[in-house]
Amino acid sequence: MGFEGAKESFSGRIKEVVIGATDEHGGSRSRRLTVGGSNGLPFHSFESEMPHKPLIAMDIVDTLRMVSDTQLKSMGDVVKDPVEWAKRCEKEWGADICVLKLQSANPEEENRSVEECESLFKEVLKAVSLPLFVYGCGFEEKDAKLMEAISNAGKGERLFIGLAEEKAYKSLTAAAMANGHGLVAFSNLDINLAKQINILLMDFGMKPENILMDPLMAPLGMGLEYSYSVIERLRIGALMGDPVLQMPMICDCSCAWTVPEVLEEDDGKGTQVERGVNWEVITAEAALMAGAALVITRHPESVKHIRATIDDLYGGV
Amino acid sequence: MPTAMEIYKLLPKKNCGECKFPTCLAFAMQLANQKVALEACPYVSPEAKAALEESGAPPIRLMTFGTGDMAVKVGDETQLFRHDKTFYNPTVIGLIADDSSGSQGIKDGVALVKSLSFERVGQNIRVNSIAIRHSTGDPKEFLEGVKHASSEGLPMVLMTEDPGLMGETSVAWPKRPLLYRATPANFDAMIEVAKRSSCPLVIGGASTLDELSQLSERAKKAGVTDLVLEPVQGTCAQLLESMTVVRRAAVKKHFRPLGYPTISVLGSSDLDKGRATIGVAKYSSIVLMDELSRGFVFPLMVLRQNIFTDPQVPIQVKPGLYKVGEPNEKSPVMFTTNFSLTYFTVRADIEKSKMPAWLLVIDTEGQSVMTAFAAGKLTPESVTEAIEKEKVKDVSKRNEIVIPGMVSRMSGKLNELSGMKVIVGSRESSGIPKMIKSFSG
Numbered sequence: 001m002g003f004e005g006a007k008e009s010f011s012g013r014i015k016e017v018v019i020g021a022t023d024e025h026g027g028s029r030s031r032r033l034t035v036g037g038s039n040g041l042p043f044h045s046f047e048s049e050m051p052h053k054p055l056i057a058m059d060i061v062d063t064l065r066m067v068s069d070t071q072l073k074s075m076g077d078v079v080k081d082p083v084e085w086a087k088r089c090e091k092e093w094g095a096d097i098c099v100l101k102l103q104s105a106n107p108e109e110e111n112r113s114v115e116e117c118e119s120l121f122k123e124v125l126k127a128v129s130l131p132l133f134v135y136g137c138g139f140e141e142k143d144a145k146l147m148e149a150i151s152n153a154g155k156g157e158r159l160f161i162g163l164a165e166e167k168a169y170k171s172l173t174a175a176a177m178a179n180g181h182g183l184v185a186f187s188n189l190d191i192n193l194a195k196q197i198n199i200l201l202m203d204f205g206m207k208p209e210n211i212l213m214d215p216l217m218a219p220l221g222m223g224l225e226y227s228y229s230v231i232e233r234l235r236i237g238a239l240m241g242d243p244v245l246q247m248p249m250i251c252d253c254s255c256a257w258t259v260p261e262v263l264e265e266d267d268g269k270g271t272q273v274e275r276g277v278n279w280e281v282i283t284a285e286a287a288l289m290a291g292a293a294l295v296i297t298r299h300p301e302s303v304k305h306i307r308a309t310i311d312d313l314y315g316g317v
Numbered sequence: 318m319p320t321a322m323e324i325y326k327l328l329p330k331k332n333c334g335e336c337k338f339p340t341c342l343a344f345a346m347q348l349a350n351q352k353v354a355l356e357a358c359p360y361v362s363p364e365a366k367a368a369l370e371e372s373g374a375p376p377i378r379l380m381t382f383g384t385g386d387m388a389v390k391v392g393d394e395t396q397l398f399r400h401d402k403t404f405y406n407p408t409v410i411g412l413i414a415d416d417s418s419g420s421q422g423i424k425d426g427v428a429l430v431k432s433l434s435f436e437r438v439g440q441n442i443r444v445n446s447i448a449i450r451h452s453t454g455d456p457k458e459f460l461e462g463v464k465h466a467s468s469e470g471l472p473m474v475l476m477t478e479d480p481g482l483m484g485e486t487s488v489a490w491p492k493r494p495l496l497y498r499a500t501p502a503n504f505d506a507m508i509e510v511a512k513r514s515s516c517p518l519v520i521g522g523a524s525t526l527d528e529l530s531q532l533s534e535r536a537k538k539a540g541v542t543d544l545v546l547e548p549v550q551g552t553c554a555q556l557l558e559s560m561t562v563v564r565r566a567a568v569k570k571h572f573r574p575l576g577y578p579t580i581s582v583l584g585s586s587d588l589d590k591g592r593a594t595i596g597v598a599k600y601s602s603i604v605l606m607d608e609l610s611r612g613f614v615f616p617l618m619v620l621r622q623n624i625f626t627d628p629q630v631p632i633q634v635k636p637g638l639y640k641v642g643e644p645n646e647k648s649p650v651m652f653t654t655n656f657s658l659t660y661f662t663v664r665a666d667i668e669k670s671k672m673p674a675w676l677l678v679i680d681t682e683g684q685s686v687m688t689a690f691a692a693g694k695l696t697p698e699s700v701t702e703a704i705e706k707e708k709v710k711d712v713s714k715r716n717e718i719v720i721p722g723m724v725s726r727m728s729g730k731l732n733e734l735s736g737m738k739v740i741v742g743s744r745e746s747s748g749i750p751k752m753i754k755s756f757s758g
Contacts, residue, residue: 003526003527003530003572003574003575004527005526005562006565006566006569006570008565043553043554043557044557044561045554045558046558108751218658220620220623221437221616221619221622221623222662223658224620225399225623225626225628226658228399228598228623229399229628232398232399232400233398233400236398260661260665260668261619268432268611269435269612269615270610270611270612270613270615273612274610274612274613275611275612275615277612278590278612278616278617279616281590281591281594282616282617282619282620285591285594285595286594286598286624289594289595289598289599304587305587305590305591308587308588309594312552312553312588312591313552313553313557313595314554315552315554316552
């Protein structure tokens with residue numbers, strides 16, 4: 001009697017979520033992307049369907065405050081200009097999606113006005129044809145006004161707006177719903193909290209197919225194992241049939257560049273750039289192995305590596 | 318593990334009580350719970366003993382290679398997901414030194430591996446192994462390299478499919494190297510070398526897991542049981558599938574022929590780095606690579622450290638007084654717990670403020686602020702003790718201490734015990750930059 005590995009199947013399935021809108025669907029993006037749809041553990045193609053490859057988004061921050069010197073040196077002056085940065089993501093670096101992080105709206109830092117941020121968003125929208133995500137600065141009052149403006153300015157584009165949190169989700173959700181955008185639902189490293197925010201959003205009227213979950217990806221060496229296990233458990237919970245956990249997950253791995261061990265000089269651990277890129281790549285690949293459908297990265301080299309691994313996980317195609 | 322009833326069937330059923338339990342059934346229940354050893358029964362038959370040892374063996378055999386302090390353990394895993402319990406034996410990471418670069422190349426490889434050893438959050442993390450491969454080079458260079466490596470203490474993998482050449486590596490055998498590898502083409506001869514050397518052996522070259530399991534059965538029948546399996550793994554997809562199916566068969570089905578540690582032999586391309594990452598996360602017991610750049614292998618080892626952390630035992634940082642930036646006697650003092658995640662988060666948030674500060678890390682046995690407070694491990698007493706031990710009042714002349722907002726309730730008592738002014742800080746770590754800036758104003 002020959003050995004044959006047992007195939008495992010699940011009753012649940014990750015929901016399909018559509019990102020971006022082409023002119024056919026009322027937007028101006030060059031592509032309309034879909035994530036999710038799998039009924040198995042990540043990359044288990046030998047026993048499950050995985051119709052959509054995970055996507056790689058690149059983030060663009062609108063203030064140098066959030067860019068390390070190493071990145072500035074390695075990525076060049078382009079990071080001083082968000083519009084050029086976004087163009088580069090699309091034309092040269094192979095991103096699927098651009099995530100515009102409007103950090104400069106932070107009232108305790110640059111405190112840039114809603115109008116200024118909105119006009120930057122419009123420029124980026126015009127400069128690139130990729131689907132866009134737009135994140136606010138994390139201050140509820142400011143983000144409420146900011147995201148309302150962004151939602152209106154991006155009407156029809158099927159943006160994803162973030163980050164909706166348990167304590168501050170109503171204004172963001174209203175902004176997203178007003179113009180048919182999606183929402184990124186953030187929770188802090190906890191399965192119950194991840195579930196809770198999804199329930200709150202749905203009670204508020206958000207449809208599940210408009211939600212992506214961000215369960216907080218802790219970078220390598222800074223608690224990655226917690227995130228890894230939370231994401232694995234969320235994925236398994238979704239596959240076991242819990243509808244409130246079936247939204248595809250997005251993991252922001254650009255946080256790898258804030259890790260002190262990446263920023264320190266130590267030739268015994270390689271150059272900062274090589275170490276940083278691998279730090280980001282390994283963080284992202286761990287997120288993908290655990291169950292992420294979408295990763296956000298910062299460095300162009302990271303995108304290449306992660307893309308190659310995803311393709312190889314799909315059998316080299 | 319067999320159930321109590323399965324064990325009971327194999328016992329003599331005499332109820333003699335010599336095992337100190339009143340009946341054989343009671344003894345069987347203790348055995349099933351691994352509370353007693355089978356040796357306590359004087360009448361158990363050799364057949365029953367063999368059967369029970371077989372079924373009671375761990376689902377994946379534990380295997381050691383190398384000797385002394387540097388020896389590595391692989392296998393003995395019981396889970397598919399770390400959150401279900403833990404992963405026990407971290408993936409062995411090794412460098413392949415090929416004899417095409419001569420014995421000098423092998424010596425350089427050994428030296429490189431020895432230099433890839435680091436202290437990180439209180440643990441030593443290192444590249445654990447040197448693999449010496451015979452490919453195009455002169456067998457003499459290979460053997461000289463093996464001889465050199467044998468005197469260096471690192472666990473070795475000897476890589477040649479030529480049983481004749483493997484048979485000449487006896488200088489290394491007392492160091493218990495892993496022999497790579499027996500394939501369908503050289504099987505019997507390589508098994509003989511494994512027996513003669515008493516060294517563990519990799520079996521591979523099978524095109525399916527069925528064929529691989531047949532090879533492992535043949536090895537076992539020949540008396541070689543310290544085995545490592547190398548299933549097909551050409552792409553990331555195959556690697557993940559093979560490793561998952563092998564792990565499941567061993568852990569969930571107790572399928573003995575696949576109940577051994579596994580190995581992934583990789584090259585040096587970018588894709589191989591992706592495969593190594595997958596191997597560490599998903600069940601490769603040993604990952605060997607043609608090249609280990611420092612900027613890659615260090616993060617890879619951090620991943621291994623993260624994945625193989627016991628989820629029930631948090632990683633801790635050493636308690637003490639830490640400098641963030643270059644603080645002086647006018648800089649503020651803050652405290653937090655020694656749960657690594659808490660410490661790193663607080664530290665990163667202080668760094669964001671770009672203001673120097675002293676960070677006093679209290680020993681809470683790795684618990685976070687609220688948990689430690691609730692458990693009575695973060696108390697005015699323990700903080701005061703740390704303040705005195707670390708001579709906080711000498712390093713900072715402000716005579717003030719910033720308390721995490723979540724535990725503001727202990728302010729009064731802390732002030733009374735320590736004599737320092739207590740400033741209630743932000744509730745969340747993310748509020749720290751704003752708070753620190755307000756101190757300087």
